[in-house]
Amino acid sequence: MGEVKMVKRREEINSLDKWNVEKVYVNTEEWEKDFAKLKEMAPRLREFQGKLNIPVKLLEFLRLDEEISRLGDKLLVFAFLKADEDTTNNVNQAVKNKIEAYFAELGEMSAFFMPEILSYPEGTFEKVLAQLPELKKYEFLINRILKRKPHTLSLQMEEMLAAVSDALNAPSSIFGMLSNADMTFPTIKDEEGNEVELTEGNYSIFIKSKDVKVREAAFEALFGAYEKFKNTIATTLTSSIKNFSFLAKRRNYSSSIESSLKPNDIPLDVYDNSIKAINDNIKSLHRYVRVKKKLLGLKEMHMYDLYVPVIDTPKMHIEFDEAVKLVKEALKPLGEEYLSIFQEGIDNRWIDIYENKGKRKGAYSWGSYDTMPYVLLNYNYELNDVSTLAHEMGHSIHSYYSRKEQPYIYADYTLFCAEVASTVNENMLINYLIENEKDETKKLYLINTQLEQIRTTVFRQIMFAEFEKITHEKIDQGIPLTSDELCQIYHDLNVKYFEEDIIVDKEIDMEWSRIPHFYNDFYVYQYATGYSAANSFVKAILEKGEEALEKYKGFLKSGGSDYPINILKKAGVDMTTSKPIEDTISRFNELLDMLERTL
Structure with a gap:
């Protein structure tokens, strides 16, 4: 029996293979000096409250806000990068928690800005701009704010929401600590029969193994570990969705999804049309599953077979x-x-x-x-x-x-x-x-690789988007969701997307529990x-x-x-139409034709 291969500790990694985060701050002591500077500067923002209709004061506020925000961003980036290097390092976690908590205070200090801008009579900013041309560069910024007028609350409410932002983000933080630091996975046997510690990092290797026993073992071990925490993770996820829904309702949006898309001027149809375009072409995915099943020579295909390459090729090791x-x-x-x-x-x-x-x-x-x-x-x-x-x-x-x-x-x-x-x-x-x-x-191996890119980045992410749409709509309607209900929703989507040519194993019902993007609402589409x-x-x-x-x-x-829609359109891509997604599916079908010719 071979020696168990263990993951290296941080200090065992060559320094040249690590990011140069010391270029931001040499050490935590230097970070603390800038953090103290930030805490000294930030309260000055409050001095501008009630004065933003005076052109010179508005300009001074915007410049001070930028200076403070840039320093805060720098502090935040360093803290998060250091925390992510080793999520078990309590010193770095404490630094991260400190700046994260202070950002809630920082938001509170400038919370008056948007309500005050929106409280002025129509045409105020145009007059201010005429008096002080230096404000011209802020025109798009201010106009974006003015479009939010129906969704901005009173100063007291904005301050309150800013003050509790850290608490509202708690579900994501809890999930991150659980999945990155506290969860452990079993050891499994690799293709050579060695006992190997399973991690989220090496799972992607084992799930593509040519040995069905290896990929099945990895699949069952990973989702089995998540299943042990399914009620906890269901609570973190539904709490996150409830928080998002709460904010959407308080800001007078008709739905959670509108609150996500409207601020960036993205029509709701873009989201719905993306789902519709994929559903209208779902038979291309069904065809892919059938072809893959034949090429793999499987009597029955399971969810853990989806990632294995269909073409035998020497194991690639790319330095x-x-x-x-x-x-x-x-x-x-x-x-x-x-x-x-x-x-x-x-x-x-x-x-x-x-x-x-x-x-x-x-x-x-x-x-x-x-x-x-x-x-x-x-x-x-x-x-x-x-x-x-x-x-x-x-x-x-x-x-x-x-x-x-x-x-x-x-x-x-x-x-x-x-x-x-x-x-x-x-x-x-x-x-x-x-x-x-x-x-x-x-070449056929590479063709399948691109097919997999499209399957996972387009078809799979739109399935995730459907899951988000369903769960958010239920929470918006006040319908509670248990871990079993989340599993059922996810199971039904897998059945629709993959049809009868694949066995929808019960373990896949837990996949929603390991997707961190679900805590960043309406991102995946x-x-x-x-x-x-x-x-x-x-x-x-x-x-x-x-x-x-x-x-x-x-x-x-x-x-x-x-x-964003305008930026892309200027560059020659119109996302208000379904053409870009349909063109991608056409590419998927072309690649599938090449693959099918090998049968």
Whole structure:
């Protein structure tokens, strides 16, 4: 029996493979100095209450608010990155909790801003703008606020909601600590018969194993662990949804989903049309399951068979340096400037590369206006990890461009645009690999990989979006949801999406319990819309070259300077129509035709 392979501790990871978070603050002591500075500066915001109709005072407030917000963002980023390095490190968790709690106070100090702007008679801002042209850059910001007038509460209510924001975010924090720090998973046997500790990080490897016993064991172990906490997690999730519903109702929105989409001027039809477009084309997914079942030679197909590659190919072990080279080659159509920024990220240690004990699972890109755009990975040497590198660096370079080209107030792009740049990189990578692969078997493996990207990023995320829509609508209507009811809703969706060619194993009913995005309400549908927009950009760049590339770079540089639908439309992608999603499904069908020809 082989030795059990244990996950490394943080201190065992090479420092060059860790993000350079010390560039933000050398240590916690330096962080504490800026935290004290923030606490000293922030109360000055209250001095402007009742004076925002005076042009010079409005300008002074906006400038002070920016200075305080930028410092707060920097403090927050450092604290969260350090906490995510090792969620069992109590010192770093305490620092994170400190800044997180103070942000609730900070929000309270400036809570008067929006109600005061909205309390002035119509035309006030136009007069203020005429008197002080320096306010011109804030015009879009103020106009966005004015559109929220029907949904903004009294000063006292806004202060109260700001004060309890930390408490309202508690369900997400509790879930994060449970799933990242406190939950443990069993050991399972790998393909060589070794006992291996299962983690959220290595689960993605085992679920793709060619050995059905390995993937079945991983599947049952993972969801079995979550099932032990199903009532607790059901409570955290439904509490999170209830909090969101409470805020939506207090702000006079007709529904939770309206409160999420309307502030960014996204029509509700965009959400519903995305679900409808997928449901109208669900037979493409059913066909994929049938083809996969045949190619795998299975008499019966289970949910744990969905991720295994259909084509036998040598086990891929891709070192991180090789992954960087592959991604850079694939991204050449995006131009030398883009590639130089990518290399800057590698050289300056934007990335925390490898898994360690207690490290937050998954991957993300995050930073602030005054820090590097950091990337968290849990790199495991698989092709999927190369794709994740491309994906997260797409986010980071989008942030890099936005922060370079836009003032602070417009540097953050909206969630609706957030997944576009990352998915452009993913698509560029897989297209490059398919086009340049000479071995027919490997090429088919890559074709299936892109099919899986579309299945998981478009079909799967829209299924998640349906789950969110159903659960939020029930909570909005005052209908309580137990863990059993959440499992039933999720089970029924899986049956609809996969039909009779797959056995919907009972373990999959628990999958809702491990999706952290459900605590970021109505986020997941944007993976599907983002993928579809990205598919449109990639097609245009490869077919039209420089002209399309300049439009795309214009998108990257736009940040949040306009509503997301408008930003995309200016760059040539109209998300108010179903065409981008339908074009993506057409690509899915083309790839499926290639795969089916091997039968």
